[in-house]
Amino acid sequence: MATLDLFSLEPAQPANPAKLRLLALRDQLHHLGHAYYVLDAPLVPDAEYDRLFQELQALEAAHPEWVTADSPTQRVGGQALDVFVSVRHAVPMLSIRTETDTESTGAEAFDARVRKELELTPADPPVEYVAELKFDGLAMSLRYENGVLVQAATRGDGEYGEDVTQNIRTIGQIPLKLPAGVPPVLEVRGEVYMRRDDFEALNEKQRDKGGKTFVNPRNAAAGAVRQLDPGIAAQRPLSFFAYGLGEVVMAEQGGPAFSTHYGMLQTLKSWGFPVSALVDTAQGAPELIAYHQRIGASRDQLPFDIDGVVYKVNSLALQQRLGFVTREPRWAVAHKYPAQEQVTRVLGIDVQVGRTGKLTPVARLDPVFVGGTTVSNATLHNLFELRRKRVRVGDSAIVRRAGDVIPEVVGIVSSGPRTSYVPNFRMPRACPICGSTVVREKTEMNHRCSGGLFCSAQRKQAILHFAQRRAVEVEGLGDKLVEQLVDTNVIRTLPDLYRLGLTALASLDRMADKSAQNIVDALEKSKQTTLPRFLFGLGIRHVGEATAKELARHFGTLDAIMDASEEALLGVSDVGPIVAKAIRTFFDQPHNREVVEQLRACGVTWPEGAAADAGPKPLAGKTLVLTGTLPTLGRDAAKDLIEAAGGKVSGSVSKKTHYVVAGTEAGSKLDKARELGVAVLDEAGLLELLK
Numbered sequence: 001m002a003t004l005d006l007f008s009l010e011p012a013q014p015a016n017p018a019k020l021r022l023l024a025l026r027d028q029l030h031h032l033g034h035a036y037y038v039l040d041a042p043l044v045p046d047a048e049y050d051r052l053f054q055e056l057q058a059l060e061a062a063h064p065e066w067v068t069a070d071s072p073t074q075r076v077g078g079q080a081l082d083v084f085v086s087v088r089h090a091v092p093m094l095s096i097r098t099e100t101d102t103e104s105t106g107a108e109a110f111d112a113r114v115r116k117e118l119e120l121t122p123a124d125p126p127v128e129y130v131a132e133l134k135f136d137g138l139a140m141s142l143r144y145e146n147g148v149l150v151q152a153a154t155r156g157d158g159e160y161g162e163d164v165t166q167n168i169r170t171i172g173q174i175p176l177k178l179p180a181g182v183p184p185v186l187e188v189r190g191e192v193y194m195r196r197d198d199f200e201a202l203n204e205k206q207r208d209k210g211g212k213t214f215v216n217p218r219n220a221a222a223g224a225v226r227q228l229d230p231g232i233a234a235q236r237p238l239s240f241f242a243y244g245l246g247e248v249v250m251a252e253q254g255g256p257a258f259s260t261h262y263g264m265l266q267t268l269k270s271w272g273f274p275v276s277a278l279v280d281t282a283q284g285a286p287e288l289i290a291y292h293q294r295i296g297a298s299r300d301q302l303p304f305d306i307d308g309v310v311y312k313v314n315s316l317a318l319q320q321r322l323g324f325v326t327r328e329p330r331w332a333v334a335h336k337y338p339a340q341e342q343v344t345r346v347l348g349i350d351v352q353v354g355r356t357g358k359l360t361p362v363a364r365l366d367p368v369f370v371g372g373t374t375v376s377n378a379t380l381h382n383l384f385e386l387r388r389k390r391v392r393v394g395d396s397a398i399v400r401r402a403g404d405v406i407p408e409v410v411g412i413v414s415s416g417p418r419t420s421y422v423p424n425f426r427m428p429r430a431c432p433i434c435g436s437t438v439v440r441e442k443t444e445m446n447h448r449c450s451g452g453l454f455c456s457a458q459r460k461q462a463i464l465h466f467a468q469r470r471a472v473e474v475e476g477l478g479d480k481l482v483e484q485l486v487d488t489n490v491i492r493t494l495p496d497l498y499r500l501g502l503t504a505l506a507s508l509d510r511m512a513d514k515s516a517q518n519i520v521d522a523l524e525k526s527k528q529t530t531l532p533r534f535l536f537g538l539g540i541r542h543v544g545e546a547t548a549k550e551l552a553r554h555f556g557t558l559d560a561i562m563d564a565s566e567e568a569l570l571g572v573s574d575v576g577p578i579v580a581k582a583i584r585t586f587f588d589q590p591h592n593r594e595v596v597e598q599l600r601a602c603g604v605t606w607p608e609g610a611a612a613d614a615g616p617k618p619l620a621g622k623t624l625v626l627t628g629t630l631p632t633l634g635r636d637a638a639k640d641l642i643e644a645a646g647g648k649v650s651g652s653v654s655k656k657t658h659y660v661v662a663g664t665e666a667g668s669k670l671d672k673a674r675e676l677g678v679a680v681l682d683e684a685g686l687l688e689l690l691k
């Protein structure tokens, strides 16, 4: 008899080998999908997942009568709709009171209200809260009947929402099927959102093809959810976090009994829902304030937008006592952060020249405080974006700054009905830096300077790209220094960097002897690199870090990559015809090969071939967290070493963390490691493990 695993609700069928195989494949793919999408810890290579998926597809094609809605093959494939059907929420979807006072007094006011409602005196102990992130996305209600996703609905007016099930099914993080033992009716509520990197990639794709770009991740997510064609929705990468429940009907024989909100979230997690790792409990106002400040300080580093944090009374009994005012619970509040979008005036439009010669129109702004800093320039991306957004010098523009992303103008503030647009900016015909002709290929959206490395702007950017942390990492070589080195003709090509002597550096304006020595040391250190970092640092068009890693893995040596035909390059996952052509074009230019040879002659080196990949994997299966500053290893270098040794680097500490590697000024991650009893290492300890 077949055994049932965690994800199977079906009793064993009479032995039909094909059917048994199909059921086993479904369970396996549910399990692998959960590890990949929710836990971010793939259990098998992508190719193996694809192979199993195709095997299931083939079995279902041969036996259409066995296809069920909860099969992993059924995430995409519904018909395009004419309209969304309105559905009534079994339990209304409430909204949340917003505390717009972004200072700590916002948390104090909430705690004071809760204590007053509960008639607590100052002598009573602090109220226990759960603190969560307020995701900047769309609220969603997921309804499961007998463990199978049957409906996904937007919030709408709280009583009626829209049935967007087809689109929501395409989100890999949302389980289609739940493990045995869940309540027969279960509504899970949470937020659908788009990660910032997915949003940037989507807009980049749209810009490249001259399509409509999205203003922010929230709008992009909303557009995807309300897409009538699920095929298009499936191409818009969405994510989900669960934070609450709607209707729950327990089985006659009982079910999970929750007494706290925190416990409920942990149960949702165990059922396969993504629950933020940053959820925490907090005792009274002081801990709420600490949470607000801690999350605020790391807001830019989060991979998604948040507009605040949420506090909820943890005890469900107390929540019930507190009840609601109109459609907002008294037991919860959203405590905001300063906005990531602001309105300001466009004072002028400048043109910047990038590493590949791309000319970018940049709005010069009346300085404005947005997303935590003062912004005085914002990108307009290209001439067509500028026109599409109808931007003119003198206009009031909406500026967005979120995370590490460059601030951008997302639109203008319309001052009445749309009249015809007369731009007052023209793209220059000559490069503003070197005077070379500006060109634009017919199929391209970008204007480019044709000066190549003759153009000092391109030279500066090429050097900064090579020296950045994610490439060979020359610590301390920032844009001011590179500007000086290029403008004074001390450096003309990348290899010139390694010919820089202490004397030349120390003789630069405002350069102290000690700083010059630091740069010399950093250059020496950067010579020991890895093939992916070197390849990425060369700045070949379309070759980002991920592609560089794939190329290195596939070919093993730089010479093999330099000599690979377009056809051979197409054999690398991640490399399509445009990328293959760009790589070939780059290495077909004798001066690029010359740069590579000279860099090698200067002593830049990396492990190749078997040495690069086939070494032992002492950290296979281990998860490590880095915190603080390590004495010699940069964060990226430490991450590279751990990954090369088969380990995984995670951003947060949990019970599943094997080691925390702590340097100076290690923060809350170190505290958490101690609290959970996770082993803590210093840099020497890490290097010992890697041996």
Ligand code: 5U1
Pocket (backbone or CB within 6 Å): 093, 094, 095, 096, 132, 133, 134, 135, 139, 243, 244, 310, 329, 332
């Ligand atoms: N994290 C989180 N976001 N959020 C939004 N929890 C949460 N709860 C909400 C909303 C609107 O509402 C409940 C308090 C009803």
